[in-house]
Structures are given as structure tokens and as C-alpha cells.
Amino acid sequence: MSISTVLILATLFGISATIISFFTIIPEEKRASMTHPFAIYLHNLFNFKKLWIEGILKFFYVFSTFASIIGGFFMLFWVEQTQTYHPGSSWYDEGYYTTSTQWRGYIGLIVMILGPVIIRITYEFVMMQILLLKNVMDINKKVELKKPESTETPTVVEEDEVDQ
Structure with a gap:
């Protein structure tokens, strides 16, 4: 199953569940008739009681x-180390590297x-x-x-x- 199919099915089921819950779980007048603890939990969750x-x-x-x-x-x-190259002054001088350290603590x-x-x-x-x-x-x-x-x-x- 492709991801686009999954997204379409999830959207359709989500819309269906939202419509059903707006008529069965969310209304305040339905709270008195709810007996199952999970239904009461969903009612409190969707109505921001907590x-x-x-x-x-x-x-x-x-x-x-x-x-x-x-x-x-x-x-x-x-500790940060930096390495710097210093080129030589002539064709036979290869140059050299210097390393400096600095504490960044x-x-x-x-x-x-x-x-x-x-x-x-x-x-x-x-x-x-x-x-x-x-x-x-x-x-x-x-x-x-x-x-x-x-x-x-x-x-x-x-x-x-x-x-x-």
C-alpha cells in the first residue's frame, strides 16, 4: 500500500470519527448518559476539562x-585547536605549520x-x-x-x- 493511499484512508477515517464524536461524545448534554469510563475520558479530553x-x-x-x-x-x-600554515620564503623552503590551542570553557x-x-x-x-x-x-x-x-x-x- 502506498503512502498516498494510507494518507487518504487516514483522512477519510479521521473525518468520519470527528463527525461521529461531535454527535456522540463531545456535546455536554451527552455526559450524563455516559457510563463507560473510556467514553467519559474521551468527553473530558475533547472538552479540555483537564x-x-x-x-x-x-x-x-x-x-x-x-x-x-x-x-x-x-x-x-x-579546547579549540587551530593550525596555521606559514609558507616558505623561497622555492627550497617548504614552510611549516603552527598549532595554537585556546580554552573555550x-x-x-x-x-x-x-x-x-x-x-x-x-x-x-x-x-x-x-x-x-x-x-x-x-x-x-x-x-x-x-x-x-x-x-x-x-x-x-x-x-x-x-x-x-
């Missing part, structure tokens, strides 16, 4: 911090110190946005729970009525 990004970001934060520290440590032993120190700091600041900015979103979602849930059941319109008092 945010996965927080755990994924924590993983990448820890990974990038360790990678920065370990990479900086290995960079401490970085200071870059490793910078990566070990500034890397985790920059990663932490970036992670905190992203987490502030995610926590803001979570707080707004919680506030929306609390407001929906406290909605009054009566739909009476508030009485408006005119200024003239107050003076009497």
Missing part, C-alpha cells in the same frame, strides 16, 4: 535545565549559570499564562454554579420616585 500542557511543560523544563547544566559541564573541557560556565536562569524565567512566564487560564476556567465554573434560577428582571427605580 489541561495537559502543564505536565508537558514541567517535563521540558526539567529536561532543558539538566541539558543546560550537563552541556555546560562538558563545554568546560572545550568559559562558554560552558556561562551556559551552566545563565542557562537554567533563562529557562526558569521563560517557564515562569508561560506558566503564568496557563495559571491565568486555569483561574478563569475555575471562575467560570463557580459563576455557572451560582446563577440564579429565576429569570426576573431587576426593578429599576426612577430618581423622581426616590425623592417622594
Whole structure:
């Protein structure tokens, strides 16, 4: 089976599954009738009841911090060698090569110190946005729970009525 056939079949099955799930799993009114735990899991997954990004970001934060520290440590032993050719002054002088070495470990120190700091600041900015979103979602849930059941319109008092 060719890759184009696989892609066409995957697209068709994906569209079919999306249409079916929009009528059977995703609507909020279908939640009460769901009994199977997998169906409830799919409902919560597709309605973003739980945010996965927080755990994924924590993983990448820890990974990038360790990678920065370990990479900086290995960079401490970085020595750059350059070889320069010096041509001879006449036809019988072949010339010679010189090799110079230069320690580049200071870059490793910078990566070990500034890397985790920059990663932490970036992670905190992203987490502030995610926590803001979570707080707004919680506030929306609390407001929906406290909605009054009566739909009476508030009485408006005119200024003239107050003076009497």
C-alpha cells in the first residue's frame, strides 16, 4: 500500500470519527448518559476539562535545565585547536605549520549559570499564562454554579420616585 493511499484512508477515517464524536461524545448534554469510563475520558479530553500542557511543560523544563547544566559541564573541557600554515620564503623552503590551542570553557560556565536562569524565567512566564487560564476556567465554573434560577428582571427605580 502506498503512502498516498494510507494518507487518504487516514483522512477519510479521521473525518468520519470527528463527525461521529461531535454527535456522540463531545456535546455536554451527552455526559450524563455516559457510563463507560473510556467514553467519559474521551468527553473530558475533547472538552479540555483537564489541561495537559502543564505536565508537558514541567517535563521540558526539567529536561532543558539538566541539558543546560550537563552541556555546560562538558563545554568546560572545550579546547579549540587551530593550525596555521606559514609558507616558505623561497622555492627550497617548504614552510611549516603552527598549532595554537585556546580554552573555550568559559562558554560552558556561562551556559551552566545563565542557562537554567533563562529557562526558569521563560517557564515562569508561560506558566503564568496557563495559571491565568486555569483561574478563569475555575471562575467560570463557580459563576455557572451560582446563577440564579429565576429569570426576573431587576426593578429599576426612577430618581423622581426616590425623592417622594
